[in-house]
Amino acid sequence: MTKEEVEKLENRLDEFYEKFNKNVIEEEFKSRHQFTKPNINTTLLNSTANKLFRNYSYYNKNSNFANNEMCCRYLNYWLNEQKIRCISTSDNVDSNYFYDKIQYVCSDIYEYYGNTGKKCDINIKKYSEYVWKIRRKIDDLCYIKEQLGGSAKISKNRKICSSFNKYLCKTLKYIFNEITSTNRETLEPNDFKIEGACSENNLGDILTEVECANDSESDNVPKECKPQQEASLTADHEAHTIYKECEKIDCDENECTCRSFHIVLTMFLTVLGSFLLCVFLYTFTPFGSLLNKLKMRKSKIRHEVDEEQTQVLSEHTSDYDYKNPLNMQYLMPYNSLRE
Structure with a gap:
């Protein structure tokens, strides 16, 4: 196995993922569903x-490539991608219309395939918008790490x-950029919880750098730059990492781990953990309702103060004109010379 x-x-x-996008050439699938509406x-x-x-059949035929659960998740990722494309490019196709038609297709799929293979639960509303991109990247990472034999190997x-x-x-870096550019109001606490090898309890291990062993004797290469990392990941995914300084040894660029990796890892886990904690507190605790009440109270008080200031200013202006009759002597009548 090479690098x-x-x-x-x-x-x-x-x-594997791009096969979902291939044109349908099978006659039995090509025109099976033709929805029309004025x-x-x-x-x-x-x-x-x-x-x-067609892809549901493809999902069942690729169990040798990956487990059925992973293939099913990829099918849902693809469907979420198609939903976004369809709504953004098609005239008058909203999410509800798309969802209703896909539900009809799913019923047809389960009836047609029956007990053939393992059932995949297709759920277009399972993930928040654009979260499928991040989930797929995490799934890719899990698959590659598993195929390489895990951290020990x-x-x-x-x-x-x-x-x-x-x-x-x-x-x-990709996940960090996606999180910072995504509308956080659409995210949910369970968006990043993936079953199997990428479960919530295992996410810390998946996103942690593998500490490479010293193979100088077997590979006849110089000793690499080797950072020492001690990391712990809490339930809300907030990381606290401590790194020791890398010993400065001449090494090949491909064999030396950059410190920028550690910075990105720490930033990503900290942002993700902090955000998920805030979402959880806002959604599932009295903190959210209390915050909304405080906002409404503040808005009401500000409105009352503005009304009171407006009323006082109006009365002051009126009294000033009344108490200063000298101003009236400058109000001279106008008579036209043409009369």
């Missing part, structure tokens, strides 16, 4: 419906370990 194995696995995942462009919706029907091969850590760094 290019990580890239091969990454490409393999992309190819003043609505249903071209993309119909294409999505027929691809979904990865750490024994320095080249693979270095390559995996770079892929992990790239993934964390």
Whole structure:
């Protein structure tokens, strides 16, 4: 296994996912669903419906590639992507209309395939908008780490370990950028909880850099720059990491782990943990209702103060004109000379 194995696995995942987007050529699936409605462009919706029907069969035939649970999640990721595309590009297709038609297709799928293979629960409302991108990246990371044999096996091969850590760094940067650019009001506490190897209790291990072993004797290469990391991840995913300084030793760029990785990892876990904690407190505790009441009370008080100031100013202006009759002597009548 070479250090290019990580890239091969990454490409393999992309190819697997892209098969969901291939045009439907099977006659039995090609025109199975044709929805029509006045003043609505249903071209993309119909294409999505027929691809979904075909892709369900494809999901069941790829158990040798990955477990059924993971393939089912990828099918849901793809469907969420199609939903966003359809609503943003099609005329008069809203989320409710899309959801109703997909529910109809799902009923047809379960009736057609019956007990063939393992059932995949298709749920278009399972994730918040755009969260499927982050979930898929975490799933990709879990799959690659699992295929490489897990942390213990990865750490024994320095080249693979270095390559995996770079892929992990790239993934964390992508996730961090997505979180900062996403409308946080659409996120839910369970959006990042993935079943199986990527469960909530295992997320800390998945997003932690693998400590590479010293293979200088077997590989005949210089000793690498080796950061020591001690990390703990709390229930709300907030990380507290302590890093020791890297010993400055000449090493190949591909074999040296950059400190920027540690910075990105710490920033990502801290932001994610803090945000999820805030969402949880706002949604599931009295803190949210208390905050809303305080906002309403503040708005009401401000409105009353503004009304009182306006009334006082009006009375003051009126009294001033009344108490200063000298102003009246400058009000001279106007008589036209044409009369």
